[in-house]
Amino acid sequence: MLDYEKAISVAEQKCADRGIRFTRRRKQVLTVLIKADAALSAYEIAELCDAEDDSKMPAMSVYRILELLQDGNLIHRLELANKYVSCAHISCSHKHKQSQFLICDSCRHVEEIDLSSEAVDALQVAASAAGFNSISSQLEIKGWCAQCQPSSN
Template sequence: MTKIQNIINHAEQNCKSHGSKLTTKRKQVLSGLLHADRAMSAYELVTYCKEAYGESPPPMSVYRILTFLQDEHLVHKLDLANKYIACAHITCDHEHGVPQFLICGDCQRVEEITVGKSTITNLKRKVEEAGFHLASPQLEINCLCNDCKDKAA
């Protein structure tokens, strides 16, 4: 069994424990994100499903599937890019902190990291001191991955 199939099996069991179902189409969309080395849009996932499974689901169906996968904590939405990425912690059984995303400005590769709760608490306090309300503690940080940095050198 492949690593991706193991992740999907774990995700399926996680959904069952919540009383929901990881249908075939949901597995296909999740598989697309797991195979990708970058974040993908709903339209890119439609293309992936057509190429990988010979089916071309309507974009609105893919958006509904992505919402389900988000609700199950299997994928994350990158708000600034309006793209999605598989959660790096699908197979973990313990709770994680707020995910943060390092996004390479050249190749669009995304890496999920977690920062400590104290950092998020401090961020929230600073935001409130500035007269704002933190709508989401998720950070999307524009970076340059080492591969792209080495290519540029």
């Protein structure tokens, strides 16, 4: 898990830079995502927020906040899993233009990885050959983590 205090202060700074507030609700959502150290659905996030205190986090608010946090590159949305994860690089200086994820099809564990530029290039070459000028900067690959054996695909 990444450094929580550092991540929150980075988030505060990023919001300040954007001229928006880092409100209690926004902090709640980001906190839940960081502390979970796993991919969560919007509704799971809402439930975990509710568990923190006795207020009621509406699912709508979660979606709005997730979008805002994503725009600030603080979190990522995994389209293959319909889940959200905190960015692995919030609290380090690492600037990644690309995001690549491995998603365990069994236990849903997620690893944010850095593909070699050779691998990315190979994908881009294949895409170009098939008439695709460019590929997304986010790549999601399903697989099976060390703890989980593949059953079928």
